[in-house]
Amino acid sequence: MTAQEVRLCGLLLREHFGEVVEKVGTQLLRSGAQNLRTIIHETGLSVDLVKKSLMVLVQHGACLFSSGRKGPGSPTEYRSGCDRILRILRYPRYIYTAKTLYGDTGELIIEELLQRGHMTMSGTVKTVADRLTQNMEEGRSMDYSEVSSAFSKLVETHFLQRCPPLAGAGTADSTNPAPGATPATPSTPAAPPTPESFPDCYKVPHMTLVGRGKRQLTAEDGEDQRNAKRQKMDPEAHGDEGIYWQVNFERFHLHFRDQAIISAVANKLDQTSSEIVRTMLRMSEVTTSPAATCTKPLSANEIFRSLPASYNIPRPILDQYLTLLVDDPMEFVGKAGESGGGMYVVNLHRALANLARATLESVVQERFGSRSARIFRLLLRKRHLEQKQVEDFAMIPAKEAKDMLYTLLSQNLVQLQEIPKTPDYAPSRTFYLYTVNQLPTARMLLQNCYKTVANLIERRLFESKESKRLLEKSQRIEAILASLQASGAEPEQLTEVEEMITAPEKQQLDGLRLHINKLDSAENQVDETIFRLESDVNSTATS
Amino acid sequence: MAARGRSRRTLSFSVDSVGINRGESLPPTLQQPTPVFPVMEQKPLPLTGGEEAEYLLALKQDFRGAMRSLPCFIQPAAALRDVERYSDKYHSSEHTDGLMDWTPDWQRFPRELRIHVKKPARDGVSVTRSDAQLAQKKKKKKVREKEEVLLKLETLQKKEEQQSEEDDDNAEQKKKQEDDDADGEEEYDEEEFEEVILYVTCDGSNQSMWTGSGLTKGSVLQETDYIMSYFDNGEDFGGDSDDNMDEAIY
DSSP states (O other), X not given: OOHHHHHHHHHHXXXXXXXXXXXXXXXXXXXXXXXXXXXXXXXXXXXXXXXXXXXXXXXXXXXXXXXXXTOTTSOOEEEEOHHHHHGGGGHHHHHHHHHHHHHHHHHHHHHHHHHHSSEEHHHHHHHXXXXXXXXXXXXXXXXXXXXXXXXXXXXXXXXXXXXXXXOOTTSSOOOOOOSSOOOOOSSSOOOOOOGGGSTTTTOOOOOOOOOBOOOOOOOOHHHHHHHHHHHHHSOOOOSOTXXXXXXXXXXXXXXXXXXXXXXXXHHHSOHHHHHHHHHHHHHTTTTSOTTOSBOOOEEHHHHHHHSOTTOOOOHHHHHHHHHHHHHSTTOXXXXXXXXXXXXXXXXXXXXXXXXXXHHHHHHHHHHHOHHHHHHHHHHHHHOEEOHHHHHHHHTOOHHHHHHHHHHHHHTTSSEEEEEESSTTOOGGGEEEEEEOOHHHXXXXXXXXXXXXXXXXXXXXXHHHHHTHHHHHHHHHHHHHHHHHHHTTOOHHHHHHHHTTSOHHHHHHHHHHHHHHHHHHHHHHHHHHHHHHHHHXXXXXXXX | XXXXXXXXXXXXXXXXXHTOOTTOXXXXXXOSOOOSSOOOSSOOOOOOOSHXXXXXXXXXXXXXXXXXXXXXXXXXXXXXOSSXXXXXXXXXXXXXXXXXXXXXXXXXXXXXXXXXXXXXXXXXXXXXXHHHHHHHHHHHHHHHHHHHHHHHHHHHHHXXXXXXXXXXXXXXXXXHHHHHHHHHHHHHHHHHXXXXXXXXXXXXXXXXXXXXXXXXXXXXXXXXXXXXXXXXXXXXXXXXXXXXXXXXXX
């Protein structure tokens, strides 16, 4: 939990959950596992507010609780992790992916689940059906069964998973003890069980839910309250109480990784090779574990049979493409044997490492120029080089090469390795070699990315705060315009209201919107870099 | 250590192997921290535009806006201003309504996180069992206090009546009378009791009774007879833009 990560998590919590949750969250992140009393003491907030914030954090999976370290009698401890909160940056990408794969219904299901944290299937289906019905024309409404089938499809492809039921957790209230989990023994604190350790993780419950989405009518206040009360009074049981669902981020990350590999192949080679790689990845979706170094070997015959119908390339051409892919220095595809016309694998970890390396090289190129990038690539390839050798291999005059090397060294992108000739490390008798270590450099750049996003968010908040009055005024005027249009006003009234904003104010507003949009898109783009670097760092850590 | 002050010209590393030739001087030493916004030699690349980026941007902004209106967005109570104002009593409880929309599944949370609802129950759903018990206890307490006060008044009244009667009744008659009076008192008190209960339940559920009759929501929630704009203290007036000051503010 670095300082930059904690700062970024605090800003994300503030934007999405409010300042109270931000305080509680940063307290948990900074000081590790604590019990309720410590949190209340350290943050100085009221008991109710702290309890509510903790509930919000647990609901969204950002905080886990377990019985205390001293045994079952000690108060429950809460702990939080940066990873889950940093995922908030990637929510738009998850929603967009669901839209491309499963249409508007899938998009809304994922959006609802991301907004609410954990939800039952019946609750999600109802809310999504209502939302879809809102946007349809008059008289048409969305059937619950369509939404349920989209939900089931998401569960089948593992994009959604059940929340792990609690195994005790210090209270006597858990009604779903997990069949496969071991309860925490007093002496050893059990690690929090992953959702996948439960056998029912991806089983869709049998649910009785029949109906159509309801359109929200603008009723009068009195009627509305009576209806609302009646709805709350009789909650319908649909047969899936107590089963909560959450979004499976790991599965989305695997999908993003596959997309990145396919687009890299398309950029480096051509469209047909990327289709071949896409086919190979699709075939090994279910057989490959998430942490695998490479996919299971696939024979060329199988690949030939599974190619999409639109790509009817003859068999020898496919063999040539496969050979090309294997010989490519990026090493996306490797050959694992000769049986079945050749067994081929996709090297996942190596592909991720190469993608991260490409990211590092482009960072150096954009920051320091193409000649510094040449030196950087040279050092990545040749590992250790002396000053003189760098000048010779890079074909750059000595003085400039020296300057560039020192700039890179001062930015910590290049390291100096000393190799002594004598045991007393005398400077005149020591080799000084320049080197680049990819993994520490990637980690350092990852922290820089977190700092970048935190700065972008702070700047955006600053800009909105500066023009808060103007923004509020424009919102009020929009609300007035909307209500006038709904009640059918004449055009003169509308123009009169629009003129309440003067021209320079309009310019200021437009400029402000442009800045805020730019900052937001920049955050999205930096998050893509974060994803690439993170997947490489995580895959190298596990392998 | 011995050679420290003697010759200032030798450096800690060998000059040749690092590549500094004769006649070149080292760059000047830094005397202050590097500037906060250094000048960039290369301009950064423009952002990737395109349909996908715009859609992602719209999704992000919509998501942020939606989260603000959900019950999990917790607003702290408005900061206290310099002087307490009478209208604070009615304004401060307006914000907390959003929190009651969310009924969490208490079995998934540790027991210590349960919050007791302090306001009297509007509809029995969002109140947990312990809260309902608390509310009932409060009602009972109220009722008991009222009952005690009424009892005291009754006994005082009876005593005056008894003293005004003849004193040469014997103890049994007195006792009988007292018993009768006691029974009468009890009956009387039960009636009082029932009346008192009715009175209390009217108080507790006034919102549900009066909602249909068209009283404005704000006043019923805050238990006043005035609509909420009655409590505007006029401090928000005149805070709008003072640009284009052609007209005076009266």
